[in-house]
Amino acid sequence: MDPMTELFYDESNTILQELRKGMVTCKGMPVYGQDIVQSVFRCVHTLKASSTMMMFENLSQLSKSLEQMLFCFRGEGKEIAETQRFDDILVSYVDFFERETDQLTLGKTPEERADDLAEKIKAYTEELTGSMEEDEIEAYRQHYSTQPKRQIYYIAGDTEGDGAETSSEPEKGKKEDAIQMAAEPDKEDGIRAEKKEEDDGSHASQKVPACESGTAGSASDDKAPCAAKEQENSMATFGKGSDNSPKRYVISENKREMLFRGIRNLQRMVNSLEYSVTEEGTGEITLEQLEKLRDIERDLVQVKKYLTKADFVPVAKKMEIVVEEMSMKLGKRVRLLVKGEHTPIDFEMREKISNALIHIIRNAMDHGIEDMDERERMGKAPVGLIKLKFAIENGALRISVKDDGRGIDTNAILRKAEEQGMLEKPASEYTRDEAYALMLKSGVTTTEIPNDYSGRGVGMDVIAHTVEELGGKLKITSQFDEGTTITMKF
Numbered sequence: 001m002d003p004m005t006e007l008f009y010d011e012s013n014t015i016l017q018e019l020r021k022g023m024v025t026c027k028g029m030p031v032y033g034q035d036i037v038q039s040v041f042r043c044v045h046t047l048k049a050s051s052t053m054m055m056f057e058n059l060s061q062l063s064k065s066l067e068q069m070l071f072c073f074r075g076e077g078k079e080i081a082e083t084q085r086f087d088d089i090l091v092s093y094v095d096f097f098e099r100e101t102d103q104l105t106l107g108k109t110p111e112e113r114a115d116d117l118a119e120k121i122k123a124y125t126e127e128l129t130g131s132m133e134e135d136e137i138e139a140y141r142q143h144y145s146t147q148p149k150r151q152i153y154y155i156a157g158d159t160e161g162d163g164a165e166t167s168s169e170p171e172k173g174k175k176e177d178a179i180q181m182a183a184e185p186d187k188e189d190g191i192r193a194e195k196k197e198e199d200d201g202s203h204a205s206q207k208v209p210a211c212e213s214g215t216a217g218s219a220s221d222d223k224a225p226c227a228a229k230e231q232e233n234s235m236a237t238f239g240k241g242s243d244n245s246p247k248r249y250v251i252s253e254n255k256r257e258m259l260f261r262g263i264r265n266l267q268r269m270v271n272s273l274e275y276s277v278t279e280e281g282t283g284e285i286t287l288e289q290l291e292k293l294r295d296i297e298r299d300l301v302q303v304k305k306y307l308t309k310a311d312f313v314p315v316a317k318k319m320e321i322v323v324e325e326m327s328m329k330l331g332k333r334v335r336l337l338v339k340g341e342h343t344p345i346d347f348e349m350r351e352k353i354s355n356a357l358i359h360i361i362r363n364a365m366d367h368g369i370e371d372m373d374e375r376e377r378m379g380k381a382p383v384g385l386i387k388l389k390f391a392i393e394n395g396a397l398r399i400s401v402k403d404d405g406r407g408i409d410t411n412a413i414l415r416k417a418e419e420q421g422m423l424e425k426p427a428s429e430y431t432r433d434e435a436y437a438l439m440l441k442s443g444v445t446t447t448e449i450p451n452d453y454s455g456r457g458v459g460m461d462v463i464a465h466t467v468e469e470l471g472g473k474l475k476i477t478s479q480f481d482e483g484t485t486i487t488m489k490f
Contacts, residue, residue: 003314032080072128340390368405
């Protein structure tokens with residue numbers, strides 16, 4: 001798999017495992033409250049966005065349908081009463097998504113359809129919308145317009161080829177809206193969005209050139225950001241390195257895929273068995289056997305963490321696609337400067353951080369960066385700037401996203417929070433940090449009319465949830481008309 005496809009596969013698997021474990025936790029509950037609804041919505045929302053970017057239309061459309069169904073349950077006081085019906089749909093969705101993404105490990109493209117499941121989701125959604133009040137129906141329509149939307153896609157390269165660029169023609173029916181990305185492992189490090197700095201302002205779909213000389217097109221401070229890594233095509237090198245330890249571990253790409261596949265299948269089996277075991281400990285397997293399987297799972301996970309060495313290069317490329325897409329859609333010119341993308345990171349941790357970063361970048365593009373006319377009136381450069389930086393500082397991972405946009409309007413946040421009954425004291429008594437904390441809650445958005453990127457009150461909720469889950473700290477600083485910086489420390 002090429003780096004972007006691998007990142008999609010790993011991120012999806014992590015989210016699907018989160019959903020399965022959640023089903024085990026919720027088993028036997030008479031109703032599902034907002035905590036469960038919001039958690040599932042976050043997962044499905046992320047899967048939808050990622051599969052859309054990767055051009056996996058079957059996964060994207062099914063995820064979109066399920067997200068629309070879940071939207072009907074969002075809101076204070078709402079509950080899921082038909083838990084068994086809901087569970088059946090969610091289990092079928094997870095099973096289908098897993099089966100289809102497994103095709104990637106075999107070098108195939110997910111293309112099977114789930115028409116029966118789609119019909120079940122559609123029927124359930126129609127029942128839910130049929131019982132809504134008029135204002136709820138209107139909100140639903142605003143959130144999910146049926147108008148066609150332009151979308152930029154990632155097209156995976158032929159990693160088994162001779163190093164030439166991939167074909168410029170995507171799958172039939174998606175040619176007009178696709179962006180071609182060079183995906184050879186030895187070239188990916190140099191692709192940067194600021195290649196457009198001296199352009200004429202056009203954001204039309206195009207091929208993104210790979211860096212050849214090691215200097216052009218890179219926003220990194222590295223002296224040779226485009227240098228090929230030793231053995232990167234055939235194997236990954238892991239361990240502490242020769243400076244700290246004489247030990248050096250090398251694992252072939254094939255064995256690495258086998259290791260991850262085994263871990264994934266074991267995790268699925270454990271979750272499935274735990275779900276079927278009764279309180280009395282009966283079922284297809286005993287609790288003692290289940291514990292042994294869990295011991296094996298823990299050992300394998302530790303092995304995976306020890307042998308896995310990842311960096312943020314594919315994550316940076318993913319953010320470039322997001323910026324490219326939104327620049328065209330919103331009519332803005334924006335440069336993305338990336339620094340420190342070779343910073344080492346735990347494999348699973350990277351997946352979760354990637355999901356949060358998408359929402360941070362989208363917020364910067366949609367809410368932060370002004371359009372060119374407004375920036376000109378304000379005396380700013382016509383091209384907006386977003387800086388994404390990865391670094392290890394004092395032994396901790398620090399990731400920051402800084403934009404030079406309009407900043408955060410705390411008054412708008414407080415107004416929205418007040419409309420939703422979330423204020424615990426008069427708005428005038430809230431500090432900036434307290435207003436930012438309200439912004440992190442699910443459902444709070446300053447977007448009046450939802451669009452492709454915001455207005456559902458999901459993004460900041462995902463960011464806060466990710467940072468909390470990873471035991472990190474989130475800091476937001478903003479200056480009106482000067483920009484916003486969001487920093488995550490782990």
